[in-house]
Amino acid sequence: MLLANKEGIIVTGPLIALVPGGVGTSLIVFTIPVLAGQLIGLKSAKIRKVMLHNNGAGNTTVLLGNGVAGVGVPQILPAFDSMNNLTASYYADADFPEFESFANIAAWTPAVAGTISIRLEVAVIG
Amino acid sequence: MPDLYIFKAQIGMFDPVALQDHNVRLHYQQAVHYRKVDFFEGIPPFQCVDIAAGIGLPALTPTARVNVVNLEMADNEFGLWRWYPIDDAQIRLYHPAGIAKYQLRNLQVPVDENILFRDPNLVSTEIAVWQNNRPAVEAVNAHAFALGAVRLIALGYRYHTVNLEGTAKGADPELVKAIQLGKAPCTDVWCSGRGIGD
Numbered sequence: 562m563l564l565a566n567k568e569g570i571i572v573t574g575p576l577i578a579l580v581p582g583g584v585g586t587s588l589i590v591f592t593i594p595v596l597a598g599q600l601i602g603l604k605s606a607k608i609r610k611v612m613l614h615n616n617g618a619g620n621t622t623v624l625l626g627n628g629v630a631g632v633g634v635p636q637i638l639p640a641f642d643s644m645n646n647l648t649a650s651y652y653a654d655a656d657f658p659e660f661e662s663f664a665n666i667a668a669w670t671p672a673v674a675g676t677i678s679i680r681l682e683v684a685v686i687g
Numbered sequence: 688m689p690d691l692y693i694f695k696a697q698i699g700m701f702d703p704v705a706l707q708d709h710n711v712r713l714h715y716q717q718a719v720h721y722r723k724v725d726f727f728e729g730i731p732p733f734q735c736v737d738i739a740a741g742i743g744l745p746a747l748t749p750t751a752r753v754n755v756v757n758l759e760m761a762d763n764e765f766g767l768w769r770w771y772p773i774d775d776a777q778i779r780l781y782h783p784a785g786i787a788k789y790q791l792r793n794l795q796v797p798v799d800e801n802i803l804f805r806d807p808n809l810v811s812t813e814i815a816v817w818q819n820n821r822p823a824v825e826a827v828n829a830h831a832f833a834l835g836a837v838r839l840i841a842l843g844y845r846y847h848t849v850n851l852e853g854t855a856k857g858a859d860p861e862l863v864k865a866i867q868l869g870k871a872p873c874t875d876v877w878c879s880g881r882g883i884g885d
Contacts, residue, residue, distance in 0.1 A: 568773050601757075602734030603741055603836045663743070663835030686773060687734055687838055 569607060569684030579670050579677045581618060587626065587633030587669035591681045593662070603687055605663045608638075610682040611651040615643045617675035627664040637662065643670070643677055661686065691874060693767075696810045703727060703844050704767055704815075710866055710873040711848065713765060715817045716786070716881070721863045721873075722763075722848035732842035733757075735770070738826040744776060744834045749827045752784060758841060759821045763850070765878060766816040768843040769809035771802050776826040776837045782814055784823035786880040797827065817878035 574591035594604050613623055622640035626633040638657055643649055653659045662683075670677050691709070695702045705711050705724045713720040735757040738750050760766045772778050777797035780788040789796040789811075798812060806812070814822060826837040849857035851866075865871035 602838060603737045605835055661835065687836075 569686050571609065571682060571684050574666075574681040574683065576678060576680050577668070578616075579623065579668055579679055581670050581673040581676065583671055584624070584626070584628075584633040584669050585631060587628065587630055587667040589630050589665050590625075590668045590679055591662075591666040591683055593665055594685060603663070605661050605686045606666070606683040607653070607659050607661045607686060608657075608666070608681060608683050609653045609659075611641060611657075612648070612680045612682075613641060613643045613650075614648045614678040615645055615675070616678065617646055618643065618670065618673040618677050619645045619675070621670055621673045621677070623668055623670050623677055623679060626667045626669070627662060628667050629665070630667060633667045633669045637666070693815075693874070693876060694810050694813055696808045700729065700842070701769060701808065701810075701813070703846075704874050704876055705846065710851070710862070710871060711765075711846070712866065712873050712875045713815070713817050713848075713878050714875065715820060715878045717885075720817070721851040721866060723851055723857065723859075724846050725849050725857075726847040728845050730766070730841075730843050730845055732840050734773075734838050735841040736824065736839050738776070738778070738824055738837040738839070739834065741836070744826060744828040744837055746828060746831050746833055750825055750837070752781060752823045752825050754784060754823045755821050755839070758816050759819045760816055760845065762818055764818065764845060764847050765876065766843060766845055767876070768814050768816065768841045769812045770814075770839050770841040771809055771812065772798065772800055772826075772837065772839050774834055774837045775800055775830065776828050776834060778837070778839065779825040779827070780814070780822055781824065782816075782822040782880045783820050786882055788814070788822070788880040790880065790883060792883070815876045815878045820878060
């Protein structure tokens with residue numbers, strides 16, 4: 562069982578274009594896998610990587626939370642910087658603490674001029 | 688004769704305690720059952736319980752005692768299990784629900800995620816479950832924040848057995864006598880804990 566020290570299957574969420582407008586426009590960027598009758602037990606997801614691309618949105622931030630779409634909060638990590646027209650990648654351990662989420666993960670950005678594309682890589686546990 | 692016994696240490700999936708047609712002596716509290724294995728299969732690791740029942744465990748809180756019904760076996764069957772938690776709580780095991788497992792004179796030893804580092808083969812977690820006499824667990828969250836879940840992973844073997852005692856088909860009183868006299872091979876399997884002073 563030595564290999565069991567590192568639990569988790571790495572999967573990637575969908576590519577989402579955030580709609581600028583604050584927490585009220587938050588979108589789900591990763592859904593915890595739940596399928597009644599197929600899965601045994603409760604799944605969770607440790608965020609491993611966050612990748613952002615700023616589509617002319619100016620210098621701004623992206624925030625992650627555990628609320629449903631349109632609610633967003635509670636916020637689960639400090640804000641990630643996103644610079645105008647640039648791509649940014651953030652890595653667990655190096656750039657932010659490993660966070661295990663038991664609910665779907667939402668993301669949002671303040672009201673800005675352009676959109677921000679986001680994709681998460683997570684380790685699914687359970 | 689294969690070298691089979693309980694609490695065997697090795698890398699990877701652990702050895703079964705008995706093979707096809709092997710004799711086993713199942714101990715459940717003070718009861719003893721003489722059986723012969725007529726079928727067995729491996730059970731891959733699976734999430735057998737979320738002790739926090741899907742709602743999480745608040746900070747600095749123990750759970751109530753929860754029966755692990757997913758480790759129950761069918762009639763005439765026993766399960767051999769090793770297990771570990773995947774969330775950072777301390778787990779107290781009871782087997783059955785009224786008898787503390789890993790019980791010392793002054794301490795009931797808990798299991799937490801460190802078991803994967805300190806006992807990577809999970810040898811010390813090995814238990815057996817006779818029919819529906821399932822274990823129970825409590826979880827203790829010592830953190831100052833809530834845990835989203837307290838999940839346990841179990842893996843092991845399912846054994847179907849026939850009764851060597853009595854007069855039903857498959858019974859063999861002479862073999863039982865030989866086992867009792869130490870003249871026939873048999874593996875002892877403990878399917879419960881034991882009360883202090885019992």
